[in-house]
Amino acid sequence: MRENAITDKIIGAAIEVHKYWGPGLVESIYEKSLAHELTLRGVQVQKQVPLDLKYKDLVLDDDFRIDLIVDDKVIVELKVVKELAPIHEAQLLTYMKLTKCRIGLLINFNVVKLVDGIKRLVL
Secondary structure, eight states: OOHHHHHHHHHHHHHHHHHHHOSOSOHHHHHHHHHHHHHHTTOOEEEEEEOOEEETTEEEOSSOEEEEEETTTEEEEEEOSSSOOHHHHHHHHHHHHHHTOSEEEEEEOSSSSGGGGEEEEEO
16 A cells, blocks of 8 residues: 555544544554454554664663554654654654655644644655
């Protein structure tokens, strides 16, 4: 499946989850619900994917976890914050560069209308 079709499915699934729960819950509830909704829609999802980093001879194997990787092509970083900040975009861009995924979605569930909390990034 192409990246645009995948992001469309992710956004549709996220909207479904947000309609069900609304804002105000912790990130893990949205993450588990979104992963389940994507699975129901026939999409492959990996949750809490460790990102192994190496600094010289030091292996940093437990310091970063990616919220979701969808179909091995799109990284999804979830937030439950008052508003998205530049540091959130920087975090997603770093994950994208390190994994060589070209497309990323930053989704903040702490909004009244979910479309106001979605940001799509492309490398």
